[in-house]
Amino acid sequence: MTTIDLRTEIKEFLSSRRARIAPERAGLPAYGGNRRVEGLRREEVALLAGISVDYYVRMERGSLAGASDGVLDALVGALQLDEAERDHLFHLARQSRTPGGARRRRTAVTVRPALHRVLDAITAAPAWICNGHYDVLAMNHLARALFSPLLVGPRQPANTARFVYLDPEAARTFFVDYDRIARDVAAKLRMEAGRNPHDEELIALVGELSTRSELFRQQWASRDVRLHRSGRKRVQHPVVGRLDLDVESMEMAADPGLLLNIYTAPAGTATADGLAVLASWAAELHTPS
Secondary structure, three states, rough: OOOOOHHHHHHHHHHHHHHOOHHHHOOOOOOOOOOOOOOHHHHHHHHHOOHHHHHHHHHOEEEEEEEEOOHHHHHHHHHHOOOOHHHHHHHHHHHOOEEEOOOOOOOOOOOOOHHHHHHHOOOOOOEEEEEEOOOOEEEOHHHHHHHHHOOOOOOOOHHHHHHHHHHHHHHHHHHOEEEEEEHHHHHHHHHHHHHHHOOHHHHHHHHHHHHHHHHHHHHOOOOOOOOOEEEEEEEEOOOOOEEEEEEEEEEEEOOOOEEEEEEOOOOHHHHHHHHHHHHHHHHHHHHOO
16 A cells, blocks of 8 residues: 555545434434435435535545535534544545645654753653654653653654554553553544555555554544544553553644643642652663663
């Protein structure tokens, strides 16, 4: 696989979103109990979006090149898409409008020295930088200590997606909410694929995970997407035990494609105490003998 087929991506994304909405949920009457399709019919989506049935059928067959932003927003409303799904739909449309697909964007694999200094200046919280492939590109000392189970192994850079799907026993031990983490990883990779379907490294990663992990194949087939945002991550660290961490993920405006991730905990909590212990352990690891 050298690229992600846009027409197939559009077709399966739209049909999967349509299939999950019952007529009653969309405010439509459901006549009879023997509907041949799951969720909404194409003509019902067209009605809700205020477009012709033929136009919507062409869109669901993979043709978004001529769709205006207004039509796309009408489709967002008809299919009840969330923010991530809306962004994904617009990414697919943007790619469709460029002859031959948009130019391939090189995914960042290096971090500027200034950003390394920023990470090192964050001393009370684990902080690290990744790209949209989940490659771990830079970490401060506390992040290296926190994610020590993920960093085991000769393959560099370490990759969170590979850890989650290709080392599931270790990942299940480390991530308390492993099933949710796995769903999120696949959904964020799908989001990245919509932004740049010609990214060869991403395509290779998806191919590797699809070949080696049945769970990833299932999650990828769901067509779900998700944005990198704030949230909660619970881990079982091998040295300091359970940590319930608040996560902030921020896109780096000066370095498109890079994400800064910072993990914190409210003062006075068991997790804050655990981070203090982790910091002491990290300092010991980096103290010359």
